[in-house]
Amino acid sequence: MQNQIEHLKSSGSKLTKPRKRVLEILTELRKPVTLSEIHEKCGDIDFASVYRSIKLFTELRIVHEISWGDKVLRYEMMEDDHHHHIVCKKCGKIERLDLCILDKVQNMTSFKIESHSFEFVGICPECK
Amino acid sequence: MQNQIEHLKSSGSKLTKPRKRVLEILTELRKPVTLSEIHEKCGDIDFASVYRSIKLFTELRIVHEISWGDKVLRYEMMEDDHHHHIVCKKCGKIERLDLCILDKVQNMTSFKIESHSFEFVGICPECK
DNA sequence: TTTCTAATTGCAAGCTGTTTGCATTTAGAA
DNA sequence: TTCTAAATGCAAACAGCTTGCAATTAGAAA
Numbered sequence: 001m002q003n004q005i006e007h008l009k010s011s012g013s014k015l016t017k018p019r020k021r022v023l024e025i026l027t028e029l030r031k032p033v034t035l036s037e038i039h040e041k042c043g044d045i046d047f048a049s050v051y052r053s054i055k056l057f058t059e060l061r062i063v064h065e066i067s068w069g070d071k072v073l074r075y076e077m078m079e080d081d082h083h084h085h086i087v088c089k090k091c092g093k094i095e096r097l098d099l100c101i102l103d104k105v106q107n108m109t110s111f112k113i114e115s116h117s118f119e120f121v122g123i124c125p126e127c128k
Numbered sequence: 129m130q131n132q133i134e135h136l137k138s139s140g141s142k143l144t145k146p147r148k149r150v151l152e153i154l155t156e157l158r159k160p161v162t163l164s165e166i167h168e169k170c171g172d173i174d175f176a177s178v179y180r181s182i183k184l185f186t187e188l189r190i191v192h193e194i195s196w197g198d199k200v201l202r203y204e205m206m207e208d209d210h211h212h213h214i215v216c217k218k219c220g221k222i223e224r225l226d227l228c229i230l231d232k233v234q235n236m237t238s239f240k241i242e243s244h245s246f247e248f249v250g251i252c253p254e255c256k
Numbered sequence: 257t258t259t260c261t262a263a264t265t266g267c268a269a270g271c272t273g274t275t276t277g278c279a280t281t282t283a284g285a286a
Numbered sequence: 287t288t289c290t291a292a293a294t295g296c297a298a299a300c301a302g303c304t305t306g307c308a309a310t311t312a313g314a315a316a
Contacts, residue, residue: 014312016264035302046266051303067197069245071274072302086239095237101229105248109223111214113250117197120233122241142283144293163273174295179274199303200273 001027004062004077011060018042018049022057031094032066032074032085068119088124095124129155132190132205139188146170146177150185159222160194160202160213196247216252223252 001023005015013019025041026033039050054075057063066074068087082102086095097120106113129151133143141147153169154161167178182203185191194202196215210230214223225248234241 012263014263016312018265048267048304049265052264055304065197067195067245069193069195069201069243071195071199071201073197073199086233086237086241088239089242095239097233097236099229099233099236101227105214105225105227108225108227109214109248109250110253111216111223111248111250112256113214113248114217115197115250116248117195117245120237120239120241120244122237122239122243125238128240140292142292144283146294176275176296177294180293183275 004057007060007062008057013056013060018045019053019056021045022050022053023062026063026075026077030077032068032076034072034074036072038075066119067117068121084118084120086120086122088127089121090123090127093124093126132185135188135190136185141184141188146173147181147184149173150178150181151190154191154203154205158205160196160204162200162202164200166203194247195245196249212246212248214248214250216255217249218251218255221252221254 004023005020008015008019021042022038022045025038035047035050035054038054039045039047042050054063058065058075061078063075064078066076066085068074068085081098082100084097084100086097087093097118100118102113102116102118105116132151133148136143136147149170150166150173153166163175163178163182166182167173167175170178182191186193186203189206191203192206194204194213196202196213209226210228212225212228214225215221225246228246230241230244230246233244
């Protein structure tokens with residue numbers, strides 16, 4: 001978490017209680033979570049502060065925004081190893097997917113790709 | 129469009145004016161569009177009817193729901209050739225991507241995959 | 257350590273896209 | 287043509303996200 005705090009401060013932003021708490025939660029959970037989920041774990045911190053913290057972190061590329069197509073966005077600490085997810089629609093279990101073909105796609109198009117989603121929803125063995 | 133109408137009727141649903149219009153629009157546009165976009169092109173049909181038509185079509189697998197992570201869902205007529213998209217974030221231009229590694233991913237996991245997103249957002253050559 | 261101020265927060269209201277209940281209308285079977 | 291379950295239009299509700307503003311606070315400067 002120290003790197004992220006460094007990065008935050010060097011951008012001219014302050015390390016406030018809400019921001020610290022949000023960082024802690026993301027570091028601890030180590031999986032994509034919604035704003036509400038973060039807010040619930042935050043104690044008495046206001047939802048708007050969680051929202052603004054996450055917005056800032058996303059801009060600073062400290063966290064990564066993920067859409068699973070269910071209208072709620074999720075956020076995950078940005079990690080060194082690029083990865084995606086397979087989610088169980090029943091129990092919510094998350095499996096990491098260490099595979100991505102962004103490079104391949106980038107070579108197929110004249111678009112300069114800036115972001116991509118590559119997410120899978122299904123049923124895990126236990127819920128089957 | 130005849131196949132879809134067949135399918136609709138054989139499911140016990142009626143071919144109403146709103147439904148027909150929505151099908152026409154989707155067939156004509158042949159790209160992912162939002163509910164509002166469909167509604168605009170619908171004339172005096174109520175938004176709720178567009179919404180319920182699309183919901184039905186999605187259940188019947190006549191249309192396909194797509195998320196580009198911008199909080200608005202888009203819908204596209206389900207086609208025989210499975211494909212994805214690369215979208216320009218500036219002008220909205222859409223490029224088809226006839227590549228998918230669903231099979232490969234399905235072989236890597238014990239989850240039974242039911243749906244997936246594989247969408248790219250970037251800048252097209254003209255907007256660059 | 258204390259002072260000071262721009263940055264940040266909490267609150268409450270607002271927004272956007274989606275969803276629903278209900279009285280009225282209508283597709284299409286009889 | 288009649289009839290009724292299904293579908294519509296309307297209007298209100300909802301969920302998640304976003305913002306303006308007065309009060310608070312991190313942390314630089316004294």
